[in-house]
Amino acid sequence: MNLLVYPLVTVLVFCFMEAVTWCTHKYVMHGFMWYFHEDHHRPGYPHVFEKNDFFFVIFATPSILLFYFGAYNGLNVLFFIGLGILMYGIAYFLVHDVLIHQRFKWFKNTKNKYLRGLRKAHKIHHKHLGKEFGECFGMLYVPRKYFKI
Template identity: 55%
Template structure:
């Protein structure tokens, strides 16, 4: 029974992180911390790194915090929560940084409808160079209109 709760906690945490990514992106990155995120929309630098990468560090620290709670206290549920946050972060990195933005030249060509929809939605997000009037703030859940065939 505890294994089932552990697995459900991991899955719920992973799914909740899509909401957190959307919320953070819409209200924090495009809000009061726009100064950290704007270089992701407007390439005003020659570095491979972006100020925007600081947001990755925040969630990494949260995940590590849950691992430490699990290891040094009796907070057993800290492990599946920490792993759920880590797994979402890994998926986000693969989808956003590698697949969409090609920070590493991998996964360039795809005929997968879902992958094309993710790219299309993110392209629409980046169409807006300022912090206002944005759309598609999530990552893995894509509005159906982006699944259209081209």
């Protein structure tokens, strides 16, 4: 495969992961695996780790396997698919855990309109404490209405 295709594959996988995240969040986390996600919707959960953090392991596993099989006999496209998943995971951590939930106080007072829209949409998602009636299940895509301040 042409070496110029590999970065494109990584970017496309990164973008595709937003759809995977939306579907997983709506139908898995707010569905049959609610047990692991429920504590994330409890205000003031007092622990450093949540059961919800288990989903990091679930998403990291395919990436690790793709890295392994993509590098086993020289680099192939599987490695770059794994890289796209990893890059999305890093973005997810920075946006969801650092920016939105402030698990680390790195971006506490941002004035960026996009980042403020992300926080607002996620706040709307968390206004529902149960698994029903949720909205805003994605991470990086935010409907336009949340940018009106």
